[in-house]
Amino acid sequence: MGFFIETLIGGLMAGMLYSLVALGFVLIFKSSGVFNFAQGAMVLFAALAMARFSEWANAALGGNSLFLANLIAFVGAGATMWLVAWVVERFVLRKLVNQEGATLLMVTLGITYVLEGVGQTIFGSEIYNIDVGMPKEPVMMFENLFEGGILINKEDFIAALIAALLVGLLTLFFQKTPVGRALRAVADDHQAALSIGIPLNRIWVIVWLVAGVVALVAGIIWGSKLGVQFSLATVALRALPVVILGGLTSVPGAIVGGLIIGVGEKLSEVYIGPMVGGGIEIWFAYVLALVVLLFRPQGLFGEKIINRV
Amino acid sequence: MLYRENGQFKTTYAADQQIFTIAQDKWFVLGIVAFAFLAVPMLADEYMFRAILIPFLILSLAALGVNLLVGYCGQITLGAGAFMAVGAYAAYNFLIRIDGMPLIGALLLGGLTSAGMGILFGIPSLRVRGLYLAVATLAAQFFCDWAFLRIKWFTNDSSSGSVSVSDLSVFGWVIDSPAEKYLFCLGFIVVFAVIAKNMTRATIGRQWMAIRDMDVAAEVIGIRPMYAKLSAFAVSSFFVGVAGALWGFVHLGSWEPAAFSVDRSFQLLFMVIIGGLGSILGSFVGAAFIVILPIFLNQFLPALGGLLGLHISTAAVSHAELIIFGSLIVFFLIVEPHGLARLWAIAKEKLRLWPFPH
Numbered sequence: 024m025g026f027f028i029e030t031l032i033g034g035l036m037a038g039m040l041y042s043l044v045a046l047g048f049v050l051i052f053k054s055s056g057v058f059n060f061a062q063g064a065m066v067l068f069a070a071l072a073m074a075r076f077s078e079w080a081n082a083a084l085g086g087n088s089l090f091l092a093n094l095i096a097f098v099g100a101g102a103t104m105w106l107v108a109w110v111v112e113r114f115v116l117r118k119l120v121n122q123e124g125a126t127l128l129m130v131t132l133g134i135t136y137v138l139e140g141v142g143q144t145i146f147g148s149e150i151y152n153i154d155v156g157m158p159k160e161p162v163m164m165f166e167n168l169f170e171g172g173i174l175i176n177k178e179d180f181i182a183a184l185i186a187a188l189l190v191g192l193l194t195l196f197f198q199k200t201p202v203g204r205a206l207r208a209v210a211d212d213h214q215a216a217l218s219i220g221i222p223l224n225r226i227w228v229i230v231w232l233v234a235g236v237v238a239l240v241a242g243i244i245w246g247s248k249l250g251v252q253f254s255l256a257t258v259a260l261r262a263l264p265v266v267i268l269g270g271l272t273s274v275p276g277a278i279v280g281g282l283i284i285g286v287g288e289k290l291s292e293v294y295i296g297p298m299v300g301g302g303i304e305i306w307f308a309y310v311l312a313l314v315v316l317l318f319r320p321q322g323l324f325g326e327k328i329i330n331r332v
Numbered sequence: 333m334l335y336r337e338n339g340q341f342k343t344t345y346a347a348d349q350q351i352f353t354i355a356q357d358k359w360f361v362l363g364i365v366a367f368a369f370l371a372v373p374m375l376a377d378e379y380m381f382r383a384i385l386i387p388f389l390i391l392s393l394a395a396l397g398v399n400l401l402v403g404y405c406g407q408i409t410l411g412a413g414a415f416m417a418v419g420a421y422a423a424y425n426f427l428i429r430i431d432g433m434p435l436i437g438a439l440l441l442g443g444l445t446s447a448g449m450g451i452l453f454g455i456p457s458l459r460v461r462g463l464y465l466a467v468a469t470l471a472a473q474f475f476c477d478w479a480f481l482r483i484k485w486f487t488n489d490s491s492s493g494s495v496s497v498s499d500l501s502v503f504g505w506v507i508d509s510p511a512e513k514y515l516f517c518l519g520f521i522v523v524f525a526v527i528a529k530n531m532t533r534a535t536i537g538r539q540w541m542a543i544r545d546m547d548v549a550a551e552v553i554g555i556r557p558m559y560a561k562l563s564a565f566a567v568s569s570f571f572v573g574v575a576g577a578l579w580g581f582v583h584l585g586s587w588e589p590a591a592f593s594v595d596r597s598f599q600l601l602f603m604v605i606i607g608g609l610g611s612i613l614g615s616f617v618g619a620a621f622i623v624i625l626p627i628f629l630n631q632f633l634p635a636l637g638g639l640l641g642l643h644i645s646t647a648a649v650s651h652a653e654l655i656i657f658g659s660l661i662v663f664f665l666i667v668e669p670h671g672l673a674r675l676w677a678i679a680k681e682k683l684r685l686w687p688f689p690h
Contacts, residue, residue: 136658309471
């Protein structure tokens with residue numbers, strides 16, 4: 024029982040991190056109809072920027088204050104993501120308004136290559152560390168409830184908390200601020216939003232910036248866990264089943280989907296994996312999403328797709 | 333002036349419905365095919381065959397298959413690499429497990445197995461549409477990656493899933509030199525391109541296009557969506573599977589599952605979108621673009637650096653390649669979202685009228 028719950032909690036925490044990446048997909052898809060494959064590359068790019076800025080800032084400050092260096096690096100990386108958002112909107116999206124979904128998908132794959140190339144040219148292509156002072160040691164919990172207690176990784180726990188906090192902030196931003204209201208209007212109907220004077224281009228920059236900041240947070244958490252390296256970009260492929268499971272247009276869907284996929288992956292790997300030779304995590308997530316799609320083609324929380332002739 | 337159909341009268345329906353209704357088109361294409369069969373084997377050197385021509389031919393066959401599904405039937409797929417893998421490994425198993433299996437038989441059976449897998453993984457398309465389907469097809473990709481790595485039966489108990497094929501021969505013709513391999517692939521490509529072209533002109537192709545344009549409306553006028561979609565998946569996977577088998581047997585010789593990773597799937601989708609969705613020519617143009625561009629950049633960038641007196645490290649070159657490749661893809665999609673084949677069609681329209689504006 025203790026082991027089961029331990030796996031469950033591990034899955035939930037991994038799922039929270041998938042949700043973070045999935046959130047980036049959903050934000051951009053909702054507001055501009057672009058299925059942004061570059062989200063993984065954005066995570067890599069943001070994490071690279073963060074790692075190197077932090078290193079440089081630390082050197083410039085003489086290694087006195089890690090916190091200050093990280094703060095500078097965070098602001099710097101955020102500014103970098105703003106630049107990325109602006110460039111993407113100005114030079115790519117603006118010229119591709121009203122194109123088909125498949126074309127836009129391919130464009131974001133092109134952007135992926137560019138981001139990977141630029142990121143590694145500017146920031147280097149070795150493995151870097153992000154040290155934001157996350158505690159690494161695991162803790163035992165509920166020792167009196169279960170035999171042997173439950174081992175929880177403190178780092179995972181904090182990461183999950185940060186993710187939850189970010190989701191809360193985003194919800195507030197979307198529901199309570201004028202910019203958030205404009206974003207929701209654009210997501211509902213582009214033309215109607217334009218007609219009441221919402222500047223579509225600026226909204227897109229903001230959305231890509233928000234997605235960039237989400238990618239930055241995801242990059243910091245993944246990066247401090249695994250080190251910042253090229254394989255970080257493949258995290259997008261792990262988050263895709265989350266997006267379609269939850270629904271492409273739903274923010275809560277990204278969260279719930281992430282938790283389901285995280286738990287499903289871990290449990291399947293532990294309980295089914297040994298029977299078939301292991302390593303089933305990645306396709307199990309996709310098959311799980313596929314099964315859900317067979318019953319709900321728009322995902323769990325997505326808008327119902329209505330076909331009219 | 334040269335390209336004009338004045339005076340080419342059709343007196344029968346058959347003549348009016350041939351593939352190339354304009355004589356210049358027909359002679360041009362026949363000329364290219366003749367050039368490819370007769371002149372290229374004499375002109376090209378071994379490097380050309382190995383690095384450019386053979387990959388180009390095989391990948392255009394795969395792109396053709398993907399184009400039938402994505403371009404003609406409108407079902408976006410990101411799992412084409414998986415079907416290449418299925419074709420390659422199935423053909424391998426047919427070849428080594430059945431005594432006296434002819435090479436072409438093994439390749440086609442590999443394609444058929446892939447078609448079966450295509451139908452299986454195409455079933456979700458009956459309910460799931462658009463981008464959801466695109467992501468769902470990734471399930472096929474990751475499942476196949478895993479299956480060929482972990483299930484030892486498929487790979488004849490070899491470690492890490494790597495297998496190899498040697499001694500290719502067809503009816504006593506031993507295929508070992510690059511030029512012979514090239515001709516073998518070219519034969520396949522020509523036959524399959526004609527089949528694909530005719531399919532898209534026939535009932536089945538029209539059904540696919542109706543489904544692509546609006547599946548509900550197609551259903552209303554009496555097209556069975558299940559039959560049309562699954563047949564598109566089957567035919568497409570057959571093409572892709574044969575291409576995969578050729579890729580393994582002829583181009584690589586020995587391969588492992590990584591040869592058909594998700595990157596390959598993206599690459600194939602790039603080919604059809606850059607080349608032109610719903611265009612046979614587009615598959616070839618797209619394949620040429622994607623095959624040749626990285627090789628060109630790889631050769632050209634260091635040379636350019638040398639010219640400017642800069643020494644560029646290999647890492648920098650590979651990053652610059654990524655950047656340029658990505659930006660060119662974005663550029664081409666912005667200037668011509670309908671693909672390079674559309675540029676060719678526009679050029680032909682202009683040529684018909686030239687030198688007059690209207």
